Amino acid sequence: xxxxxxxxxxxxxxxxxxxxxxxxxxxxxxxxxxxxxxxxxxxxxxxxxxxxxxxxxxxxxxxxxxxxxxxxxxxxxxxxxxxxxxxxxxxxxxxxxxxxxxxxxxxxxxxxxxxxxxxxxxxxxxxxxxxxxxxxxxxxxxxxxxxxxx
Numbered sequence: 001x002x003x004x005x006x007x008x009x010x011x012x013x014x015x016x017x018x019x020x021x022x023x024x025x026x027x028x029x030x031x032x033x034x035x036x037x038x039x040x041x042x043x044x045x046x047x048x049x050x051x052x053x054x055x056x057x058x059x060x061x062x063x064x065x066x067x068x069x070x071x072x073x074x075x076x077x078x079x080x081x082x083x084x085x086x087x088x089x090x091x092x093x094x095x096x097x098x099x100x101x102x103x104x105x106x107x108x109x110x111x112x113x114x115x116x117x118x119x120x121x122x123x124x125x126x127x128x129x130x131x132x133x134x135x136x137x138x139x140x141x142x143x144x145x146x147x148x149x150x
Contacts, residue, residue: 002077006086009134010073013089016126017066020096023120024059028100029107030114043116044103058099062092066127073134083138089131096124 027041042052044059069085069092076082100120104113 003137005137006134009130010070013070013130016123019123026116027114028103028116029111031111086135093128
């Protein structure tokens, strides 16, 4: 019998992944002055200038690993695996939160913040909360003979 806390945390993390994807697609800044050939609005997945693709791998890897950790939490009742996956979700949520804080801080001085900044922050907070909820499931005592007790 899988813990309802673990399942709730994993579903929250999967929801967070969708929100993080939206935060990466939506523009996080509208520059007041853009150079010729550069976009006036920049998002994580569309930096708005040549060479801006260096920012893309980090959130893409977070999205992939967060989905994998969430599926692991739901599909495998092993407490040790759940502990590692929950910890990974918490750490990825905190790291992605700081990623979006960095984008917002860098953009605030040269433009107007847009929805991607706030959506990304909310998604990363959800990812952190999902990992914390899943980790809280480890504080409950498994029933004797359940596969979760192994």
